[in-house]
Structure formats: structure tokens, C-alpha cells
Amino acid sequence: MSEGFGKGCHLHLIDGSAFIFRAYHALPPLTRKSDGLPVGAVAGFCNMLWKYVSDEHGSAAPTHAAVIFDHSSKTFRNEIYDLYKANRPEPPEDLRPQFPLTRDATRAFNIACIEIEGYEADDIIATLSCQAREAGGSATIISSDKDLMQLVGDGVDMLDPIKGKLIGPEEVREKFGVGPDRVVDVQALAGDSVDNVPGAPGIGIKTAAQLINDYGDLDTLLARAAEIKQPKRRQTLIDHADQIRISKRLVELDCKTPLDFTLQSLEVRDPDAETLLGFLTEMEFRTLTTRVADRLGAEAPAVTAAPASEAPAAPDQPQFDSASYQTVRDIETLDQWIAAIRETGHVAIDTETTGLDDMRADPVGICLATAPGTACYIPFGHVEGEAGDGLFATAPSLAPDQLTQDQVLSALKPVLEDPSILKIGQNLKYDWKILARQGIRMAPLADTMLMSYALNAGTHNHGMDELAERYLGHKCIPIKELIGSGKSQITFAQVPIDKATPYAAEDADVTLRLWQHFAPMMPVEKVSTVYETLERPMVPVLADMEMAGIRVDGGHLGRMSNAFAQKMAQLEDEIHELAGEKFNVGSPKQLGEILFGKLGMEGGKQGKTGAYSTSADVLEDLAVSHDLPARVLDWRQISKLKSTYTDALQGHVNPDTGRVHTSYSIAGAQTGRLASTEPNLQNIPVRSEEGRRIREAFVATEGYRLVSLDYSQIELRILAHVADIPALKQAFRDGIDIHAMTASQMFNVPVEGMDPMIRRQAKAINFGVIYGISGFGLSRNLRIPRAEAQDFINTYFERFPEIRAYMDKTVEDAKRDGFVTTLFGRRINTPGINQSGPAAGGARRAAINAPIQGAAADIIRRAMIRMPAAIRDLPARMLLQVHDELVFEVEESAVDDLIAAARQVMEGAAEPAIKLSVPLIVDAGAGMNWAEAH
Known part of the structure; x- marks a missing residue:
């Protein structure tokens, strides 16, 4: 509809959403003095609009103009591809209340303000540009958005508002390697990680342009893909042809957006001084209010509060009363x-x-x-009210x-x-x-x-x-x-x-x-x-998980408690025999007297009370050479499992739901790891037989199955990426047993037929090095002499010098900055890193581990946040998070669908923020109980 709009008319289309985000990120946070309302983005937006209105524009002056905004709802593209823009984070909470104010600002400047439900701003801009051209006029798109460059051509150009640079066909060709008419084809191949457009894996803009220039257009390229000489590129195009076609539909702008207004209705109008100054005054933009009033020849209204540009970050507040x-x-x-x-x-x-x-x-x-x-x-x-006693008591x-x-x-x-x-x-x-x-x-x-x-x-x-x-x-x-x-x-x-x-x-x-x-x-x-x-975003995700809870078999727990009691009694007999007398195994004082007094073991340290320390560290050192402390450690482990889980879990069953509802702390660990409490379900030992039996007590509802998806060696994969270790990265890409490969490199033994004990030693070092393990610590873990353990570590660093370099640099950065960061920008403070003495060693090890463990925690958080949308249509719900593992309950018939959907989310959770140089692999299992599933 273009009545009244024709030859000689020039339409300016301002990308309002781009203006908003540019204003928000370019300026410091500002608040309205009177009530603390965030207005920083509004202030920047108004300044940009005023600059636009004040400019002469020369021969490109508009006869018609509009500011185009994205509507908050989903668009038709989500029906084509439900993951379109799925990775985009929610806008910052202080920006949200400013969105409607930017619309108010546009209207206050007397410029047409347009947004249409179900359509993106780019589609509206495309439709208006095409209508202007068809009517014999011209259009200038005021934006630097690359997606809009497909519209450039006869009668349509773009203006980068930041650089003040016109973008025509030659500028488009410089950016994309093709003319505007083939930009869509290039974008369909290259994809877009920001909007989650899949494209063709491994093909970027440069390669895509080369292919389009060689074959003319996307349809011809896909039809002749078998002719491509490079095997990997050929197979990619053949295997992903449908995905590429879908990507083209996602990136191609819709020039047929239904409009309920005419081009003529967008005619440029001068601002109404009273309206514009009233809005700016309400926003408390004193400087801009004065500037606009001078230009319009009006008297500036009094702004009683300080202007946003001068307001403190946190407004003055009244005293508590x-x-x-x-x-x-x-x-x-x-x-x-x-x-x-x-x-x-x-x-x-x-x-x-x-x-x-x-x-x-x-x-x-x-x-x-x-x-x-x-x-x-x-x-x-x-x-x-609550009166009386016994039978005569009255309820309040x-x-x-x-x-x-x-x-x-x-x-x-x-x-x-x-x-x-x-x-x-x-x-x-x-x-x-x-x-x-x-x-x-x-x-x-x-x-x-x-x-x-x-x-x-x-x-x-x-x-x-x-x-x-x-x-x-x-x-x-x-x-x-x-x-x-x-x-x-x-x-x-x-x-x-x-x-x-x-x-x-x-x-x-x-x-x-x-x-x-x-x-x-x-x-x-x-x-x-x-x-x-x-x-x-974790708040509602975790709340839903906690409310779902998980079913527990109380009878199984009761039987396990009895079995643990018997096992503890058996271990006590063995301990008494090794000690040569009976004593209370649970008494640290009596145990210390047996170990260091009677048996004369080395390493005994007496505290102020004269009692010997029998902490786990002390016993682990002794267990390398003595059976008695090793048996005590076993007894303590069984005792802890009995008291913490098989006895206590029965008391955590909610009588209203019949399920156990743990609670997750989001702001617990510095590294971003979640902590589970009341009860703690994250510390059940997974590798011991007893721990697996406890997991058998967590069961699915009838007709359902528990499904466990667990990242495979995620922290080692992150280490390989951040430390840039070629041998480890290649092993992960090739799907090689990483522990066997490490053992082979360290000890010069073949992978095939490897002694399991050698692999176990390599595994202990692989995982231990993430935590800055010392020969002292490895000696405890493997129960081998300390000198032998230190030799293992020395050999490890000789084979993988990149790890030592990563550790040294991380500690150096932590000492300089007082913090380290994960791949995703999480800052982890490192107090004590510059101290001397024993505390410094712990701070150093924590600093080395933090970016790795923190990145792993960030990745599973990203997966959890995306998971509800991914499994929304399945008869399934997420129940538990245990470090690198997620546990679901799902109807029997949908187990495979759940695994496929959840695995896709988890394995792609790092993207688009980070492209890891090693693949994330997720292991999955299902069963009637948690042990079977894991």
C-alpha cells in the first residue's frame, strides 16, 4: 500500500532494537533520581534519535521515516525451526522496563513507531523497503545489521549510524564475498550461532562465498554437491542439505509482512515541543531537555531531580523507618x-x-x-488463641x-x-x-x-x-x-x-x-x-526440579541399614584383631592411642589436649603401609553411608508426595557448582559397591523409567582445550580411551593388553592434576610410596608440558589479579593466593582447578537452563543434578526420545558462547532405579 508515496520520496527505516542495545551497552547504567527507575538505555536512545532528527541529511533527507522494533513474541521462524534464537539470553533485568519507554520516546519525537506481533523488525524493514522501491521511491535502512544487507540494491541502501558510512552493493560484496542478491545463500551455508541458525557444519562465510560464486546459487550448489572434489566439504553438503535449506528459510527476510498502514502515513513530522519536552522532563534528562528546548525555540521545563547523566549509580535513599x-x-x-x-x-x-x-x-x-x-x-x-491443656485444649x-x-x-x-x-x-x-x-x-x-x-x-x-x-x-x-x-x-x-x-x-x-x-x-x-x-535463569529450573522430587524405596533403605550394621560389626572384629584388643572404633582418642601409643606408628601429632589426630588425612597416609588404618577408613565410610543415607533418607520422605525433595544452593561454591542439601544427594559414592546399592533405592514411578545423562570426562576435556594439549585433544576427537593413552605415553607401553593397574595409575593422575595434586596426595589416592607417586607426576609433566605451562600461568594471573575466570566469564576470587605458608598451597591448587571445574559447572548450568524447552513436549521431567550428571523421570515409551533431546542439549551447551576444540560426549542409561540408569 503506497498511496501518496512515489518518485522523489525517500523513506528512512531506523532499526530501533539495534539503537536500544547500542545505547544500553555503550553507556554506564543510569537511574532516574526520583524513583531509581533504570533509564540509561532510554537516555542513549533519545540522544541517538535527537542526533538523527537534528542532522540535515543533505540529498538523502527523508520525506518519510519510521522506527521499527522487534515484538517480544515468537515469530513464524520458530514454527520452521523450534530452536531458532533458542540460545539467546534473556535481556538484562534493568533493561526490560526500558523497552516500553523507548517506544514512548519514539512517539514523543513524533516519529512513526512500528512493531508487529509474529514478525521480526527485519521483516517489517524488508517489506517497507520493497514497497518503497516498487512505488518508485527509495529507502535507507539505518542499521549495521548484516542480515539487512540482502535488501541492498536499486533504490535501497543502508547507513551505519555509528560510522556514518553508507553501505551499498560494493560494501556488501566486500563483507560477504557476493552481491546482495546472494547474501541469503551465503548465510544459509555459514549459519549464525547468535540466532542459532545451523547452516552447514564447518563452512564459514569465506568458503560459502567461494562455493556460491563457483556454482551460481544455493539450489545449484546443492544439486551438484556430488561434483565437489574435496571429500569432507562434499559430504557435509550432501548430509546436511535439508538443514541448509531450512537455514535459508530462517535467514531470508519476508517482504510480504502484512501491514495495517500505508507508506504515506510515515511522512516526516516535526516534533511537538510540548510533548517531547514533557517526556524528556519526566525522564529527568536535564541536559537533553535544555538542548531540545533551545533548538525548538521553547522554554525548558524545570527538571527538579538531577539528570540521569549526573545521577549516582544508586539513588539517595530515605532512612529506614x-x-x-x-x-x-x-x-x-x-x-x-x-x-x-x-x-x-x-x-x-x-x-x-x-x-x-x-x-x-x-x-x-x-x-x-x-x-x-x-x-x-x-x-x-x-x-x-490457644487455651487449655490436654482434652480441653482449643486449636488456634x-x-x-x-x-x-x-x-x-x-x-x-x-x-x-x-x-x-x-x-x-x-x-x-x-x-x-x-x-x-x-x-x-x-x-x-x-x-x-x-x-x-x-x-x-x-x-x-x-x-x-x-x-x-x-x-x-x-x-x-x-x-x-x-x-x-x-x-x-x-x-x-x-x-x-x-x-x-x-x-x-x-x-x-x-x-x-x-x-x-x-x-x-x-x-x-x-x-x-x-x-x-x-x-x-536457574531459579525456576531448580525450583521445578526440587518440587518434582524423586521416589525412594524405604524398604530397600531399611535392608541396607541392617546390612551396613553387619558390615560395620565385621570390620570392627577385623580392626580389634589387628589392634590386639577391643576398643571403640568410633572414638578418635582411643584409636589414636592404639595407632601411635600401642603400635608406635609414625606421624602421630598430639593436639593441645594430648590426644593424637586421627583425621582422614592422617589415616590415608598410614593406610599406604598398614592394614589397620585402612580398615578404619572402610569402617568410617560404611558408618557415614549408614547415618547420612540409609538411615537419614527415610526421614526425608515428604508425607504429602511420598518423594524426597533435595534443595540446591545456587550461590554456594565459588566455582558455580551447585550444592545439594536436606538431603545431600551429590556425595553418594558412585564407584563403590555400597554407593551403587544406595542409588538402587531411588526408583521410578510405575510406568516410568529413570534416565541418567552424564558428561564423559568433561573436566579433562576442558583442560585439553584451555591448556591447548594437542595429544589429549586428538585423543578426545578420535574417541580413544584417554587414561590408556596417557598411560601409554607416560610408561611407553602399548594400549592393547595394558595392565589395568597401569591404567588406574594414569587415571588417578589425569583426574588429580586438575586439582593440582601433589606426590603426597597421589600417594594417598593410590596407596603407594610418596617417592613413587612423585615420579609418576614428574613423568606426566614431561609428557604433557602444556599442563605445567597452564598451571604456572593460572597461578601467575591469580596472584596478579586476585581472581581467575572461566571460559564463560565467571569470576572466581582467589583469596590467600599471595600468602605464604601452608595456606598458599591450598589457594594455589584452588586457583588451578577453578577455571576448569567452574567451566564444567557453567556448561551443565547452560544445559539445565535450556532443558525445559527442549523436553517440553515429552512426558518427562528433570529431577536431579549431580555434578556432571542429570537424572530424569520419563514414561517408558519416551525413553529414547528423552535421551536424544537431552543429549543434544548437553553436548551443545557450550555453544554459541564457546566453541570447544574437543567434543563434549554424554553417556546415557535408563532403568527402574538410579543405579541401573547410571
């Missing part, structure tokens, strides 16, 4: 809070409950904060003057699930689960605990009380003041509402202030990507 917090007791007041949330676009939230177990605790109230000092508590489950009843739980949750559900409103919390996974059990799935999320973790892992803890004191100078009300402790402790439901409000509302107020403090720091400290891609 518990008396200012409001108790919400009626629906009208609650509605007012909900309206305030919708106006601000964010809310800090915290739930108050009857206990710490988020699978069994009941909610009793919700606290909200919309601005520093503006917070409330909404009680609905508080009780009062709901306290008066509070809304019902249904009223509160029904009113809050729409706003808590609204994707345009940011929900801010501290340790938000707990609150997410409490509300999810009530049918509310909060999104999107910001977690101040995880922001602190991304910024300061390893330097301090990330609990709210500590963060409040450290960063806000505020000491929070202790919970013990309300509920007491010990036998007299009450639940929060029993706390009088007037006392509950200051405590509860303070939690939300503190959380909001912490968010305002941390958010501007994230990009400055270069941790935004880590937080956005590895931390924040």
Missing part, C-alpha cells in the same frame, strides 16, 4: 498497591511462612516494596482483621505473573516455590542474592542480613526477637500482626534497596552476562 510500613488489611488498599506496582514496573517481594521447608511450609503473609521506604505487609494466615483460630489467602493470592497472581513487571527477591527460589505451590509462577525475576554472588563470590556470604549491613549500613530486625528459639520457639503465624509488619516489610524494603545498589554495578564489573545467563 519501620513506622512508615503499612499493614494491608482490606482489598481496596491491596488494589492501591497493585496499581503502584503496575506503575513502577517492578516490585520487591518476600513471603512469610510457617517454616523453612519450602515444600511443607504454609504462607502466612506477603511483603511488597515499590520504592525505598515504601513497603507493606499483607497478612492472611496469622492465628491467635485465624486472627481478625486480615484478608483471606484466596483474596490476596487471587489479586496478586496477575501482577506476579505479568511478564512486563520485574519481581525482585532475596533467595527468590524459596518464595518462588512457596507461591508455585499455590498456583503462581512468578516471572521475570531478579535475585539480589545471586547478584551479590555474581559480583563477590568467595569474598563474603550473600545472606540478606549481611548484605544489608555491608552495603546499606542497616542492621535488620533479628527473627529471634519475634519467634524466640529452642523449645519455646513459635511459628511466624503466631506472631501478632502489629509486630510482624515491621519485620516483614523491612525484608522487602531491604531487598529493593539492594537491587538498586547492585543493578548498576553489574555491567561496570562485567558480570551481567554471567548473572543473566548462568545465575538468574
